Amino acid sequence: MKKTRCALCYAVLAVCFALLLAVSVGTGSAALSPHEILRILLLREGAGTAAYNVLLKIRLPRALAAAVMGGTLSVSGFLLQTFFRNPIAGPYVLGVSSGAKLAVGAVMIFGMKLWGCVPFGAVMTAAFVGAMLCASFVMIVSRKIHSMAMLLVVGMMIGNVCSAATDFFVTFAKESDIANLTSWSMGSFSAVSWGNLRICLAVIAVCLLLCLLLAKPIGAYQFGEHYAASMGVNVRRFRAALIGLSCLLAACVTALVGPISFVGIAVPYMTKKLLGTAKPMAVLPGCFLLGGVFCMACDWIARTAFSPTELAISTVTAFFGAPVVIMMALKRGGGHR
Amino acid sequence: MKPTLELDNLSVGYGRRVLLKDLCASILPGQILTLIGPNGAGKSTILKTISHHLACMGGVVRIGGENIERMDSCELAKRLSVVLTERVRPELMTCYDVAASGRYPYTGRFGRLTALDRDVIAQSLALVRVKELADKPFARVSDGQRQRVMIARALCQQPRVLVLDEPTSFLDIRYKIELSAILLHLAREQGVTIVMSLHEIDLAARVSDLVMGIGTHGVEMFGAPEAVFTEENITQLYGISSGVYDALSGSMELPRAEGAPYAFVLGGMGKATTVYRRLTREGTPFATGILAENDMDIPAARHLAARILTTAPFAPPSEAVLTEARQTLLNCGALLIPDGLEAHAWDDELICFAQEHCVEVRHA
Numbered sequence: 097m098k099k100t101r102c103a104l105c106y107a108v109l110a111v112c113f114a115l116l117l118a119v120s121v122g123t124g125s126a127a128l129s130p131h132e133i134l135r136i137l138l139l140r141e142g143a144g145t146a147a148y149n150v151l152l153k154i155r156l157p158r159a160l161a162a163a164v165m166g167g168t169l170s171v172s173g174f175l176l177q178t179f180f181r182n183p184i185a186g187p188y189v190l191g192v193s194s195g196a197k198l199a200v201g202a203v204m205i206f207g208m209k210l211w212g213c214v215p216f217g218a219v220m221t222a223a224f225v226g227a228m229l230c231a232s233f234v235m236i237v238s239r240k241i242h243s244m245a246m247l248l249v250v251g252m253m254i255g256n257v258c259s260a261a262t263d264f265f266v267t268f269a270k271e272s273d274i275a276n277l278t279s280w281s282m283g284s285f286s287a288v289s290w291g292n293l294r295i296c297l298a299v300i301a302v303c304l305l306l307c308l309l310l311a312k313p314i315g316a317y318q319f320g321e322h323y324a325a326s327m328g329v330n331v332r333r334f335r336a337a338l339i340g341l342s343c344l345l346a347a348c349v350t351a352l353v354g355p356i357s358f359v360g361i362a363v364p365y366m367t368k369k370l371l372g373t374a375k376p377m378a379v380l381p382g383c384f385l386l387g388g389v390f391c392m393a394c395d396w397i398a399r400t401a402f403s404p405t406e407l408a409i410s411t412v413t414a415f416f417g418a419p420v421v422i423m424m425a426l427k428r429g430g431g432h433r
Numbered sequence: 434m435k436p437t438l439e440l441d442n443l444s445v446g447y448g449r450r451v452l453l454k455d456l457c458a459s460i461l462p463g464q465i466l467t468l469i470g471p472n473g474a475g476k477s478t479i480l481k482t483i484s485h486h487l488a489c490m491g492g493v494v495r496i497g498g499e500n501i502e503r504m505d506s507c508e509l510a511k512r513l514s515v516v517l518t519e520r521v522r523p524e525l526m527t528c529y530d531v532a533a534s535g536r537y538p539y540t541g542r543f544g545r546l547t548a549l550d551r552d553v554i555a556q557s558l559a560l561v562r563v564k565e566l567a568d569k570p571f572a573r574v575s576d577g578q579r580q581r582v583m584i585a586r587a588l589c590q591q592p593r594v595l596v597l598d599e600p601t602s603f604l605d606i607r608y609k610i611e612l613s614a615i616l617l618h619l620a621r622e623q624g625v626t627i628v629m630s631l632h633e634i635d636l637a638a639r640v641s642d643l644v645m646g647i648g649t650h651g652v653e654m655f656g657a658p659e660a661v662f663t664e665e666n667i668t669q670l671y672g673i674s675s676g677v678y679d680a681l682s683g684s685m686e687l688p689r690a691e692g693a694p695y696a697f698v699l700g701g702m703g704k705a706t707t708v709y710r711r712l713t714r715e716g717t718p719f720a721t722g723i724l725a726e727n728d729m730d731i732p733a734a735r736h737l738a739a740r741i742l743t744t745a746p747f748a749p750p751s752e753a754v755l756t757e758a759r760q761t762l763l764n765c766g767a768l769l770i771p772d773g774l775e776a777h778a779w780d781d782e783l784i785c786f787a788q789e790h791c792v793e794v795r796h797a
Binding site for chain 2: 368375
């Protein structure tokens with residue numbers, strides 16, 4: 097029964113995923129007929145025309161970015177929840193995204209000043225370093241305090257400190273240096289270039305494969321550190337892999353599209369409820385699909401709801417994600433152990 | 434027979450602090466070793482060291498003759514499994530899923546269960562008698578059932594040594610008895626060596642083959658339960674200064690009410706014990722008699738009564754004892770007759786004596 101349910105959910109998710117991808121590519125301020133779109137996408141006709149450019153240089157990378165980054169954030173959230181054994185953990189609430197944002201902001205501003213341009217590889221490295229620093233700090237704190245709620249408060253405070261520091265840099269930076277930074281720091285899927293997207297996709301693909309290899313120990317770790325160790329998990333190595341992977345995933349997303357809130361918490365929870373299981377082998381792919389669906393839907397709303405004005409993506413994800421988190425808290429009765 | 438588990442001059446502790454030194458023990462297949470002692474003495478530390486969750490601070494732990502520190506963690510998991518005190522709350526898992534997770538060291542990279550794995554899981558669930566719970570959500574079963582599922586999980590690792598840290602903590606009396614029966618069955622029928630810590634010394638005295646008493650000064654006693662569970666040992670081990678442990682019943686009694694006896698309780702055939710306990714609870718010192726020296730009321734009377742008058746088994750009391758009884762009765766304010774007492778001739782005599790001398794006679 098469980099397997100049929102999982103299979104059914106996957107099928108529905110896959111259909112939604114494809115449908116939303118089509119809708120994202122098909123709608124926008126420039127009206128393009130489905131016929132036109134198919135011709136451009138499949139036959140590569142009309143190179144150089146406005147329609148061709150809109151479709152291949154703007155809409156398609158944007159839709160892909162929303163799909164993949166949403167999925168990636170969700171997986172990263174699931175890993176962090178496993179690590180901290182806390183269902184409300186996620187890259188955004190634990191300050192991991194903000195740490196990445198601060199590092200990226202700093203590198204962008206100083207890089208612009210020194211070299212005039214910043215390669216995307218440097219941005220990604222900075223994001224990873226920032227994410228790891230914040231995550232390590234929360235990790236150290238989590239060894240001292242054992243309350244779930246306090247851990248989140250610490251994470252959020254770190255996030256706030258990082259955001260404040262980013263704002264500080266931005267205030268004293270030259271207008272021209274930060275033109276991109278402001279829209280990026282609020283989180284947006286627009287202005288995603290193929291080149292950057294490709295790098296991210298490669299890194300993410302490798303990370304996700306590694307995650308699947310970790311599925312078995314993640315399952316054991318759901319019983320807690322001691323039980324995991326007693327079953328033969330090398331806990332130290334496993335924890336390092338887990339935190340490294342989740343930070344790398346969150347860093348990729350942050351470097352490409354900026355910090356995005358709530359996806360990392362809400363989606364894993366919804367996935368588990370949907371699939372009726374918490375088995376990592378089932379949850380990991382499910383998380384990715386649902387995260388993609390969630391982000392594409394949110395991005396579509398951000399683009400079209402008040403068109404031509406575009407909403408920041410976090411505005412929309414928060415609007416739909418926060419109620420899920422509140423529901424979660426209510427269901428768990430306040431989140432005490 | 435070769436021992437399954439050997440502790441060879443083992444030192445245990447946290448960080449750099451050595452808590453207990455030079456532990457030696459060797460436990461045969463199918464034996465149950467129970468650690469008893471006050472909280473914080475180091476029972477859990479020993480269990481965590483045996484299960485290699487804490488590093489040995491000195492000495493060696495051997496399973497089947499092999500040093501556990503030299504074993505691969507997966508190899509160790511196939512020989513030793515644990516049931517811990519911490520409560521686990523795995524999300525959305527059935528009891529079957531929980532038990533199945535114990536197959537971890539045997540399954541491949543992605544944790545797929547083979548037919549053999551499924552057999553072992555079914556057997557383990559059957560051994561602890563929770564087969565019918567297999568499809569129930571783990572979060573929805575009772576504490577006793579959950580504990581048994583956790584034991585089934587541990588058994589799925591097919592261990593030679595099973596380590597349990599206070600397995601009875603959350604259980605009510607019914608589940609405690611069931612759990613003990615299951616552990617005994619595992620040891621006797623499956624030959625699993627069991628090492629556990631228990632708070633309930635009465636339970637420990639009944640299920641263990643070997644008992645290690647760990648007090649504030651380290652290992653204070655080690656051996657067969659008959660040798661360990663004496664009144665002096667237990668009183669010393671737990672530092673009991675008020676009240677006593679009764680070795681025969683394996684239970685404890687409150688400290689006796691001090692002072693001159695205020696009531697005289699007739700007794701015999703165990704009918705008076707509950708009256709003794711009630712008087713002690715109320716803080717009333719009392720005398721009791723005349724009890725045969727082998728009467729069931731004797732153990733409680735020895736611990737609780739301010740004064741006891743006894744007679745040899747199967748013999749009426751001597752005139753001297755009777756006189757003493759009368760005298761004691763005169764100094765008491767009341768004579769209590771326990772419910773259901775089968776009065777002897779001398780009891781009737783004492784009742785008459787009390788009535789004659791205006792001592793209140795009450796049924797209790």
